[in-house]
Amino acid sequence: MKISSRVRFLLPLCGALTLLLSAGADAAPRWSKEKAQEWQRQKGWLVGCNFGPSTAINQLEMWQADSFDLKTIDKELGWAEGLGFNNVRVFLHNRPYQQDPEGFLRRMDQFLEVAAKHKIGVMFVLLDSVWDPYPRSGKQRDPRPHLHNSGWVQAPGREILENPARHAELYVQGVIRRFKSDRRIDAWDLINEPDNTNGNSYGHLEPKGKPELAFQLLKKVWAWRRKPTPISP
Numbered sequence: 001m002k003i004s005s006r007v008r009f010l011l012p013l014c015g016a017l018t019l020l021l022s023a024g025a026d027a028a029p030r031w032s033k034e035k036a037q038e039w040q041r042q043k044g045w046l047v048g049c050n051f052g053p054s055t056a057i058n059q060l061e062m063w064q065a066d067s068f069d070l071k072t073i074d075k076e077l078g079w080a081e082g083l084g085f086n087n088v089r090v091f092l093h094n095r096p097y098q099q100d101p102e103g104f105l106r107r108m109d110q111f112l113e114v115a116a117k118h119k120i121g122v123m124f125v126l127l128d129s130v131w132d133p134y135p136r137s138g139k140q141r142d143p144r145p146h147l148h149n150s151g152w153v154q155a156p157g158r159e160i161l162e163n164p165a166r167h168a169e170l171y172v173q174g175v176i177r178r179f180k181s182d183r184r185i186d187a188w189d190l191i192n193e194p195d196n197t198n199g200n201s202y203g204h205l206e207p208k209g210k211p212e213l214a215f216q217l218l219k220k221v222w223a224w225r226r227k228p229t230p231i232s233p
Contacts, residue, residue, distance in 0.1 A: 031233065039233060043186060046121070048087030049080065057151035059093035059128070061140045065100065068107050074114045081118035087186055088115065091125040093155045095137050097171040105178050112184040121186035126155075126172055127221065128192040129214055133158040133205050162207040167217055172224040180230040187233050190221050 031039075053072045056062035062069075080088060090111070097104040108124075115122050135153035144150035160166045172190075179185055195211035197203055207213060 036233070043121070044086075046087040046186065048085050048089060048120075048123075051077070051080070051088035051090050057140050057143050058135075058153050059091045059155060060095060060135060060137060060153060061151075062091075063093060063096040063104060063107060064137070065096075065103055065107070067140075070110055070114065073111060074117075077115055077118045077120055080120060086119060087121045087123060089123045089125060089189065091128055091155075091192070092175070093135065093153070094127070094160075094169075094171045095135060095155075097174065098169070099137060101171075101174060105175070108175070108179070112179075112182065116184045122184060123187045123189055124175075124185060125189040125192050126175065126225075127170070127190065127194075127217075128152075128155045129161075129194045129196050129210075130154065130192060131198060132202055133161075133198075133207075158205070158207055161210070161213050161217060164213075164216060167220055170221075172221050173228055176225060176230050177228040180228045183231070185230075185232050188225060188230065190225055191218055194218050 052059070052062055053069050053076055055069045055072045056067065061067045077088070092108075096107075112122060131149055131152040131154060133154045135155065135157045140151055154161075156170060160169060176188065191214070194214035194217070197206055197210050
């Protein structure tokens with residue numbers, strides 16, 4: 001379990017969301033200030049951490065069917081509950097969904113069930129622009145001792161990010177549509193650090209003009225996220 005310092009999750013979620021002030025005419029209307037304040041009053045003070053089970057090196061190992069470890073997740077969310085946490089931020093990945101949409105959604109539901117048992121809400125992170133830009137499904141590489149996030153991967157990978165024609169392959173609407181009314185989800189984090197060029201790690205593998213590519217994807221994701229009209233921000 002990766003534990004960060006105490007965090008209060010309020011609107012807007014992550015700096016990425018502040019980049020965009022509106023979406024298409026067919027999208028749900030932007031929340032009013034009053035609605036956002038009411039959401040915060042209902043949720044109260046959220047105290048949490050980034051969470052991934054100790055048996056998973058990255059999002060793929062966490063969510064792929066053959067390595068999804070609900071027993072460890074249950075145990076470690078129990079530790080989080082014991083620490084007084086009431087929220088966890090959890091990274092998803094598009095590849096397990098592409099391989100088996102129903103299985104992936106079922107595992108998400110199982111995770112939410114276990115989290116709710118421990119009185120913990122969830123903030124799902126749909127996409128992530130940090131670390132290895134070449135995710136590969138299947139067995140993941142072994143951890144490298146003493147190296148931070150030695151196996152973490154981006155979602156989507158470079159091959160989709162730099163090809164706008166492939167952006168529609170992403171799973172944003174499929175996931176949010178399935179869980180749009182699920183009160184176990186406190187919030188959605190659309191893209192983690194979209195303009196991160198990973199200069200101190202994988203920068204040499206990143207596409208040219210990554211911040212602009214990420215911004216173009218973010219505009220689409222913002223619109224996709226609003227069309228299913230989820231109850232959580």
